[in-house]
Amino acid sequence: MPKWVKILLKVVGGIIALVIVAFIAITIYVVYNKQKVLNLITAELNKNLNGTLSIGNIDPTLFSGFPGVSVTLKNVTIKDKLWATHHHTLLDSKDFHVSVNAMALMKGKVEINKIEIRNASIDLFTDSTGYSNTSVFKGKSKTNKTPETNADSPTQIKRFELSNVKFVVDDRRAQKLFKFEANDVKGKMDYPATGWNTHLQLKTLVKSFSFNTKKGSFLKDKLLQGPFDINYNNKSKLIVVAPNKLHIGDDIFTIGGKFNLATDPVDFTLNIVNDNILWKSAANLLAPNITKSLNMFNIDDPIAVKCDLKGSFGPGDPLILVTCNVKNNTVTIPGAKVEHCSFNGVFSNNYINGKGLNDDNSIIKLYHFNGSYKQLPFTVDTAFINNLNVPVATGVFKSHFNVDNLNSVIGEESLRFTKGTADLKLAYKADLVNYRLNKPKLSGTVIIKNADVSYLPRNLHFKNTGISLKLTENDLLMKDIRLQTGQSVVYMEGRVNNFLNLYYTDPEKILISWQIHSPQLHIGEFLGFLNTRRGKAPVKTRNGKTNLNNQLNTAFDKGKAELHLHVDKVYYKKFLATNANADLLLADNSIRVKNVSVKHAGGSLKLAGNIIQKGAVNTFLLNTQIDNVNTSNFFYSFNNFGLQSFTYKNLKGFLSAQAHITGSINNEGNLVPRSINGVTTFDLKKGALVNFSPIQLVGKFAFPFRDLDNITFSNLKGRFDINGDKITISPMQINSSVLNMDVAGVYSLSTGTNIALDIPLRNPKKDTAIVDLAERNKKRMRGIVLHILATDGEDGKIKIKWNKNHGKKNKPATEFVN
Incomplete structure (x- = not known):
């Protein structure tokens, strides 16, 4: 090893040894000067306090804050001056770790590098008068001080950690309650000249997030995890939370916001975005009363949601603005499922400025709402639901579809369509009861073209049908109606006064007034009116009310129809009449006939009466007047009135008669044998009895030389009392x-x-x-x-x-x- 390396290692080792010795010396100093250090730390922390801070004990933590000195403060509490009144301790920490600058400590000063709070509770309390225990912290002095003279400058903490800390903001005046259980919060801070910045990593459980304690908590029992970058500006007193991704439960949100400390109470703005969240997941983040309501609905696939909250920590709710985007989704609402649904939605609790931020002033707007309900495509350009306490829905509903798709909507108990198209444009306004449209007021048009439809209660079938319906605020107008069944063609116009009110409250009282014209009418094609209605009893829903299908069926089954007919030609089996006029009232299993007049067999007939429908047999009462009809044709048209030995071939002349009879007729339009009862009188002029066998039998031996095959008489009057057969x-x-x-x-x-x-x-x-x-x-x-x-x-x-x-x-x- 080179000599210079050996020298360098010795120098470095010496320095490390010196530092370790110094560090141990400082630790020993702290141990032997525990009370002095405790007093210094307490004095430093009390600089910005206006209350009581107490520390139970202090212990140095060797090497934990190296190269600084770490101490553990046991049983640290902070109480404001009115603690004895409200008993809310601002801070109660079992373990309060503080890392301080070692050299500063030797000089008698405390510079805190890091704070760790463990096993603690932080309770920020505001009573109903607005007093808060946070008043324990002194406000900054408003006098200008130079750095040299500003000995009371606030302590700068560079790092902090929270572990197992319960954090509560309980504002009784504003009725707000925020509770968090911080499992692990770590943060780093720096202090530029403009204020401070922090980056923290959050992992905390939300126990309460209530902007209004009467309405419950948002984010209940949800775990929040993620980073935050926060900046504070001394001049503007504005805390800015940069947008960042935060896990809330199993979903990831982008959250940012601002807090304005210059206002009292503090104003805030929060921006929350999630581009891919399920409806149920979003609903479960809200307050229980809202969640319960929203869970009555569902959207199958994820949607994009953005929420902006703007308010203050004072009394009242924040301004809420929620927007969402739904594309080609399946939406379930109470009682229905809308497929292929797309719309842009907006919620606000500030529909009209100045009327408060509350449910009364809330509104839901759905733009470009389109979808398909039971194969019926529809669009609503703009749908509004305002005042969520007493919700009212408004909008314009448009649809174009094949009418056979209506069968699945209205059921097949009254009407069944097999062909045709329909165009709807209806403006609606309705109260929402249990999130269902209740008695909507409708106005607009419904146009049906080229439809084949069957009216099942009467077993009637129509083809190439056209209908134009116009709904006003109260009445229903029906125009340009064309019905065709077999060889009969009927043109109709009708009106129902007070339609919507009766439809929802008392459909049995609905009265349709019809004006009907037909160039030719074959009565045999309408024998379904002789059938007893086959409607079913309304089926009750869970809340005891009948649904739309039941209301429609009840309107058909129990409602009344007033018909005013003019028919150019009337056919029934052998019967032919012209210029027929009649007034009919169709009620529940009865037909009342009045003011009936026709031209027939060279004369005229008038009649009035009623038919009561009872199963396969219908009873009738008729009052008739016959004037100067051709007798032979008359008997032929009515199939000899059931007589066998006396037919239209046996009689000639011109008949006038009156009859008051009762009887029965079956569903095929034939008289029930032996059912006729009543009285008839007649006057036969220019009459002849032709080939009448009873007279011919007499003539064989009584008048062998007289012509009994054609007996003429100028005037014949009589009275018949009919009793069965x-x-x-x-x-x-x-x-x-x-x-x-x-x-x-x-x-x-x-x-x-x-x-x-x-x-x-x-x-x-x-x-x-x-x-x-x-x-x-x-x-x-x-x-x-x-x-x-x-x-x-x-x-x-x-x-x-x-x-x-x-x-x-x-x-x-x-x-x-x-």
Whole structure:
């Protein structure tokens, strides 16, 4: 080894040995001058205190602060002057390690290089009057001092560490509470002329982060880990936290902020950003009442969120501004799931400046909101939800879709679409109850084109349907409606007054008023109206309310429709009428008919009544008036009214009649046998009885030389009482071209026919020359009179026999009348 290296090593070794000896000497000095050192440290720390600082004991820590001297202060407490009143100790540390400059200590001064606080609690308390135990720290003197004379300059700490330290900020006046459990906090500080800078590494557990203790804590039980770079400027008194990444639980945020110490109370601004966080994770960082509400929603994939907080440590909530960006995501809301959803969201608790930072003045704005609900695409340019205490949602809803996609939304209990398109543009305003739209007020239009739709409760099917709906604030207007089913085409316009109010509160009271015109209407295609409605009972939701589908079904099932019809041509089986007008009221399983008038068979018909629907059979009550219709055509159109022996082929003339009848009709529109009851009167003019077999049977042996195939009569009046399959013929005179007769009795559609006929044998042609009607009536029954009885035969056909019971007992069936 070269000689100079040996010399150098000896010199270095000597210096190290000297330093070690000096260090040991200083340590020994501290040990033997413990009280003096304790007094020096206490005096130094008390420079900026306005209260009581006590240190239980002091022990040097050999080599721990080398080349400085480290001491451990045991049981260090700092209390303000009013501690006896509030009992909140500002600092209570079991182990308070201080590293000081050794040379300065030899000169009787203390320069603190590092502080370590372990197993301690720091409690910053402010009572309801605004007094704080931090007043224990003296404020800086406002007098100008030179560096030489400024002996009271604040202590500069270059490094610090916190381990197992509980830190509390309890502000009773501002109702704020911040609690942290610092597992490990390490920091380095430097002191430029402008103020100070620090870099610290944080690992702490949040026990409370409450800006308002009444609303609960943010970040509850979340672990914070990450670095911070902090700068303080003496002139502006501004603490600036540079943006840096911080772990909060399992998520990473970029957090920065500012604290203005020039204001009282201190103002602050915090900026929090996360470009990739799950909705549930973000919700769980907030206060419990907010988390509970937000957990009713969900967004499947991560979203980008930015939060700006601006406020003070005084009373009141901070200004909150939250923005988020959602792209092609799945959003779940109470009662629905929106797919392919995108929007830009903004939350603020300062909707209108000057009205306070609170829930009443809060607003949620959703810009360019678009998505798909059950295959129904929609957009909302701007949606607002303001006043979170009594939330109100507003916006304009737009959508264009194939109407068959509506089936999954409204259910298939009332309407089912199979073709067509729909365009919606609806402005809405609604209260939010349990985060669901409640009774929204709507205005706008719904236009449906080229749709095929079935109305299931009535088993009706329409094709090429067009509908235009216009919603005002209160009413529903329906225009340009075209319905086609089979050969029938119907054009409709309608109106529902007070629609929305009734729809949400009492759908049974909805009344639709329709104006209907049809160039041709085939009634057989609308026989579904004879069917009993097949609606199901509304299904209750968990909160006891019915949902949208149920409300719609109830409106269809229980609501009423008032129809005012004008039809150019009406077809039903063999029936044809023209210029038909009618007023109908469709209610719950009933149809009320009034003011019905049609042109038919050369005359006119008027009718009123109602139909009650009961399962497969419908009961009806009808009042009809028939004026001057062609009898043969009339009977043909109504399928002979169920008669078998008397058909449209047997009758000619022009009929006027009135009827008041009840009966039953099945769902196919056919009369139920033996169901008709009532009374009908008729007046037949210019009539003829053609090939009527009961008369022909009589004529074979009573009038063999008269033409009974075509019996004409000028005027025939009568009354029939109908009771099921029995028709009671009130006594009726028939004056015809062939014979006169008096008829009375019962005609049965099954069995029980018993008709008495009194027929004079004289030829009525001889009486045509008699002008005096009274004289003619006297002679009509003179001469030989046959008393015949038409009854049931064994073969089921009508049998003609002598009426042995005519008149008195044992009186012959044939008599001579003078």
